[in-house]
Amino acid sequence: MHDDHGHGHPHHDLDASSPEIRVEALEDLLVEKGLADRARIDATIQRYEHDIGPMIGAELVAHAWTDPALASRLLADADDVVAELGIRGAEIQHIEVKANTPGVHNVVVCTLCSCYPWALLGLPPNWYKSPEYRARVVREPRAVLAEMGLELEPDTEVHIWDSSSETRFLVLPERPAGTDGWPVERLAELVTRDSMIGVARAADPAGE
C-alpha cells in the first residue's frame, strides 16, 4: 500500500544513506519523470503479497500426491503440466521438479544470486537470499539443514540444485503418512514453502 511507505513524513532518525530515504527519493523522481506510476507499484506489491505465493506450488504438489500419472508427467516435463494448469508469470521459463523419496533428499539454492520460481512460490524468503545459505548449503548441506531443523539419515543421498541458468527448481516433498483419502485442498495445507525448497518436510498431519 502506498500509505505505509511513509511518504511525506519526516524521518528524523534516518540519514540519506538509509534505504528508506533513498527508495522514497528514487520513487519520487521516477514518478515526476512519468516513468513510474504509484498505482501500478501498489498493484504489483499487492499481487505478490496476496495472489502469488507458495499456495500455487502447494496445490501442484497436492495434485501430484493424489494423481500418480500427473506426478510422473510433472517429473518428466513440468513445463507442460504448469502450462496446462494455467500457471503463468515470472521466473518459470523452464521448471524442473525433483521428487524426494525415502533415499533421496533434494535442496534448491542459487549461489550466484537468488533465483527462485516466483510464479510457483512467490517471492523468496530472506534466509534463501542470505549469504549464509548461498555459501554454505552447497558445501555442508546436512549441517545447514540440521540447523534449520531437518535431520537426514546418513545414508540418504542429498542432491543440491544450484539455479545457475534460467531453469528453476521445485522440490516435490514426500507425502506424509496418515493422509490417505485426504482431498487435494486439505493436502495442500501440509505443503509448506520450505518443503518445496527442500529445507523442511511437508507438515505433520497430526499437527494440522
Place this chain on the structure above:
Amino acid sequence: MHPDAGEPSAADPNSVEPNSTWPGVHDLGGTHGWGSVPYESDEPPFHAAWERRVFGLLGAVTAASAQRPGEFRYALERLHPDDYFDHGYYGRWLAGFELLLAEYGVISPDEMASALNRGANRELQHRSSPIGRAAPTFARDPALLPPDVPVPPPQHRGVRRDLAPEPRFAVGDRVAAPAAPQPGHTRLPAYVVDKPGTVVKLHPAEVLPDSTAHDLGERPQHVYCVGYDAQTLWGDNAEPNTSVYVDLYECYLNPTNGAG
C-alpha cells in the same frame, strides 16, 4: 578479495576488498566464514515498508534501463560489498537501480542528491553513493566469446531458443569448466571451476548471459545440468552421499577424463 581467498572472515564486510574482478562479491557458493542461516519459517515476503517499494519499482526501473538478460544481475555484481550486503536483497536491488538509472542517463547522481536533500527535517549526511562506489562494466573482447549465430526468438519473450546445431555433449559425458576467460558477467560459479563433473541432463537452450549482459549479441548455447560429487568439490571434508548439480552453458565446458 573473495571471502575464500584469505582468512575466513567474510561475514565482516570490511574484510572484502571492493570491486575485485573474479570471483565477484556475489559468487558465494562454498565460501567460508559465514554463520548460521537466518532462518525463519513462514517468513513474509517483506520485512519493511521500504522493501515493498523497492520491489514495486522493479518494472519501472528495468523498463527505463536494463532489459537484456543478465544486465540487472551484472549491475548487482558490480556493487561495492557494503552496498551488496548491508541492507540485504532489496538493499542491493535499490543500489543496483541507482547504478543502472545513472548509467542509462535517467536519473543522474546530482538529481538523486537533490531529491535526497529536499525531504523535510532531513540532515543530509551523504555517504558516497552506490554509484560512486560501484565498478564500471568491463569492456569485453567478443573474440573470446563463442560465435554469435542468432536464432529467432520464440513467440513468447524470454531467454529460451530452439538451437539447430547438435549439442556438443550427451548425458553421461565427463566435462569440466575452466575459469572464465575474461572479467565481466558469467553464470559459472567459481566453486566448480576445473572440477570434473558428469552431464546428467540437457535443459532448453538459452541466450548466453555472458554476452547479452555486455550487449554483444545473444550467442545462444545449449545448457547442461552437470552433476558433481561433493568429494570432488570439497575434498575429504565433504559430507557423505552428496551431489551438487549446476547448470552450465555449453561454451563454459570442455571434455575431461578427470576422475571424481
